[in-house]
Amino acid sequence: MTIGIKNAVMLDQNGQLVPTEIMIDKGIIQSIRCGETLVLDGNQGTNEWIDAKGALVTPGLIDVHVHLREPGFSDKETIKSGTMAAARGGFTTICAMPNVNPVPDTVEKMIAIQEKIKKDAVIKVLQYAPITKGLKSDYLTDQQALLDAGAFAFTNDGVGVQTAGTMYKAMVESKKNDTTIVAHTEDDSLLFSGVMHEGTRNKQLGLPGILSITEASQIARDVLISEATGARYHVCHVSTKESVRVIRDAKRAGINVTAEVTPHHLLLSEEDIPADSSIYKMNPPLRGKKDQEALILGLLDGTIDMIATDHAPHTKAEKSNGMVGSPFGITGSETAFSLLYTYLVEPGIVTLAQLISWLTVKPASVFRLNTGILEEGYPADIALFDLKTEKEILEKEFLSKATNTPFIGWTVKGTTVLTIVDGKVVYKKES
CATH class of the missing domain: 2.30.40.10 (Urease, subunit C, domain 1)
Incomplete structure (x- = not known):
């Protein structure tokens, strides 16, 4: 036709x-x-x-960080509803995180989820495989077998890889297999049961905070491992000025690191949290105003390569228990472009060309995709x-x-x- x-x-x-x-x-x-x-x-x-x-x-938008929740959590989202939401946001390619149940850490599980995607998705879905079995173990998955079964790249999103040795071995394998390690950077030993940023607002609300170094310290570890192994390393949802500094320094040193930032971290800070409201609870949390400014500058100077939504749906019941009792997560697929256009492009903070590039050209280039290109052929x-x-x-x-x-x-x-x-x-x- x-x-x-x-x-x-x-x-x-x-x-x-x-x-x-x-x-x-x-x-x-x-x-x-x-x-x-x-x-x-x-x-x-x-x-x-x-x-x-x-x-x-524009080219169809690309989102390299989406949670479709299926299999295992279809009360939150399904492959069909999640891809319909993404289509409403102008996205034509999305990359689905593996923190589902069962985790697609074997060929059989990966094939099953690929078949479900083929049946239900209304747009293109690239499926991540986990770095380690079950996401939280120190046992590596069989990268080559999972790639052969259709895996897009490897991540333990939702939890950080806690041991340097495990990350080193994963990067050695990823270099051999010519794939990318995509990291949720979070040192569990520094969490201290935090639910929002450790800054000024958490103290005003009497809520436990999450330190900035929880994120930045693992990025510092990982970029050195990337340098040692030659592996391609991509950082999920950067949120702190310290993280931006580490990534900028790593790029200047010639290390093969790329990074993404979310719309909510660009548009909001801890100061925008009005009360103990779980609707503002996400991981990483909304940080300080100086962090927000550093993220925008990081995009503008090329330290941060792209924007990704980290679309993380939850039910209303789950999100009805305040900051402490509710899960982390915010939806983003349907609102990303319009919010960024209205509150970054229209005020002249970024250009429309830059926004389109961060949502199409850059993710396609970094992940070597044949999408996000508005050209003949x-x-x-x-x-x-x-x-x-x-x-x-x-x-x-x-x-x-x-x-x-x-x-x-x-x-x-x-x-x-x-x-x-x-x-x-x-x-x-x-x-």
């Missing part, structure tokens, strides 16, 4: 929005015409024209965003099974109009 997109705009090389038409055939981008007076001809074998009505067209993974209309983020409109986010009620621009995967419309905003 041939599809034409008309009346869209896209960024040109000068950062200007220019009129654009795109032709898609058999799931592939056949032509992109822009920057000129366009004349449509609906009689050239086009089965369907999509009128973008002035919306921005590539898969037609495309998103359209309305940059003009203001809209309130409403809980009732979520496609995720979960709504544990403090951004409900915020006013945004840049909501998703349409999402296309391999030439097929997978999400269309209701009029």
Whole structure:
């Protein structure tokens, strides 16, 4: 089926929005015409024209850090609901974390989850395998066998790898297998039952804090191991100024390290937590104002490579027990682009070109993906965003099974109009 997109705009090389038409055939981008007076001809074998009505067209967004919760926790989210939510956010490729039940730490379990993805996902899902068996052990998984079974990369997200020896052996294997170690960095011995950032707000609320060095100390350990082994090492959800400093120094030293930051860590700090509210409980926690500023600067100077949501859905019942009694986690798939566009691009903190790059080009480049590319001859993974209309983020409109986010009620621009995967419309905003 041939599809034409008309009346869209896209960024040109000068950062200007220019009129654009795109032709898609058999799931592939056949032509992109822009920057000129366009004349449509609906009689050239086009089965369907999509009128973008002035919306921005971008490559389909890529999220390298998502929790789909299935198998094992389908009351929180499923592969189907999680991918529908991602499609609503303009994402066409997401990478699913392995902290599910059963953990996909064997070939049989990996094949089973891949089959479930193939059956239920409405967008492209790349499945992580765990670094160690069961996530919390010191026994390495069989990386090559899991890669052969379809694993995307390796991570123990949700828990840090606690021993340097285990991380060293994992990186030696990853170098041999030409894959990436993706790290949730958290030293359990420094947690002290904390539930939010150890700063000023936790003291005001009388809640135990999480030290910044809980995260930064493991990054410091791991970048040296990466240097020693030559392994590719990627840091999840960077949250502290100390972590940014360590990563910046490592990059300057030529170490093969990359990093991501979440929308919520860019847009919120501990000062935004109004009370003992679990809706603000996430791991890593919202940090201090200086940390927030360091994260933005880290993106701008290239220390941090990309933005990822860490979409972590939970049920309302789970999130009803305050900071101490509720699980860590915040949803993010459906709100990421609109929030970042409204509160970073519109005020002039970052450019639209930078935002699109951090959500498409950079993750595709770092993880060597054939997605996130809006060019002729590539898969037609495309998103359209309305940059003009203001809209309130409403809980009732979520496609995720979960709504544990403090951004409900915020006013945004840049909501998703349409999402296309391999030439097929997978999400269309209701009029």
